[in-house]
Every structure is written in C-alpha cells, then in structure tokens.
Amino acid sequence: MWTYEKMLEYPINIKCKxxxxxxxxxxxxxxxxxxLGASLRYxxxxxxxxxxxSKATLNDIGTEELAHLExxxxxxxxxxxxxxxxxxxxxGLSAYxxxxxxxxxxxxxxxxxxxxx
Numbered sequence: 001m002w003t004y005e006k007m008l009e010y011p012i013n014i015k016c017k018x019x020x021x022x023x024x025x026x027x028x029x030x031x032x033x034x035x036l037g038a039s040l041r042y043x044x045x046x047x048x049x050x051x052x053x054s055k056a057t058l059n060d061i062g063t064e065e066l067a068h069l070e071x072x073x074x075x076x077x078x079x080x081x082x083x084x085x086x087x088x089x090x091x092g093l094s095a096y097x098x099x100x101x102x103x104x105x106x107x108x109x110x111x112x113x114x115x116x117x
Contacts, residue, residue, distance in 0.1 A: 030106025039065030
C-alpha cells in the first residue's frame with residue numbers, strides 16, 4: 001500500500017483556457033495509448049510474472065501510470081475550465097460536452113470512449 005497525500009507531486013497551474021488543446025490532450029487520458037490503458041496493462045500483466053520482484057515492479061509502474069492519469073485529467077480540466085459553449089463548439093467538443101459536461105471522461109481525441117479492447 002501507499003500513502004496518498006492528495007496533492008500532485010508536480011502541481012499543474014494552467015492560467016489560460018484552451019479547449020482546442022484539451023481536445024488533443026484528452027487522448028492521453030483515455031485514448032488507445034493513454035495513461036488509463038497503460039495502467040491497466042501493467043496492473044494486469046503483473047499476475048503472470050514469474051517472481052515477486054517483477055510483480056512488484058509492474059505494480060509500481062501501473063500505480064505510477066494512475067498518477068499520470070491524474071495529472072493529464074487535471075490539465076484537461078484546467079484547459080476547459082470556464083470555457084463558453086461557443087469555445088467548446090469551436091474546439092470540436094460539442095458532442096463531448098453534451099455527454100459529459102466539462103467533466104473529464106476517458107475518450108480519445110476523436111471522441112471514442114475508452115475500451116480495454
């Protein structure tokens with residue numbers, strides 16, 4: 001186990017909204033090669049490892065990927081915070097906004113929901 005301090009190791013403090021950039025970055029959150037998929041792959045692969053050291057290593061890497069997920073989600077949230085509906089539409093995020101509001105949801109930049117497939 002670990003102690004969760006509820007603060008990012010590297011604080012993210014984006015001062016200017018940029019929904020277009022958020023659309024690009026969201027793929028790193030829930031896209032096919034994003035942090036969510038990476039964390040699940042590492043955390044699942046650990047079960048097949050032949051020894052405790054490799055299991056522990058993959059567990060640590062998978063947990064670190066979850067921390068990356070938190071950082072990427074924070075970036076997307078800050079880039080869309082206070083965006084107007086016009087800015088959301090201009091960024092190509094209308095469908096995303098309709099389904100999820102300004103919540104961070106695991107999708108690719110194309111709007112395809114995350115899947116482990």
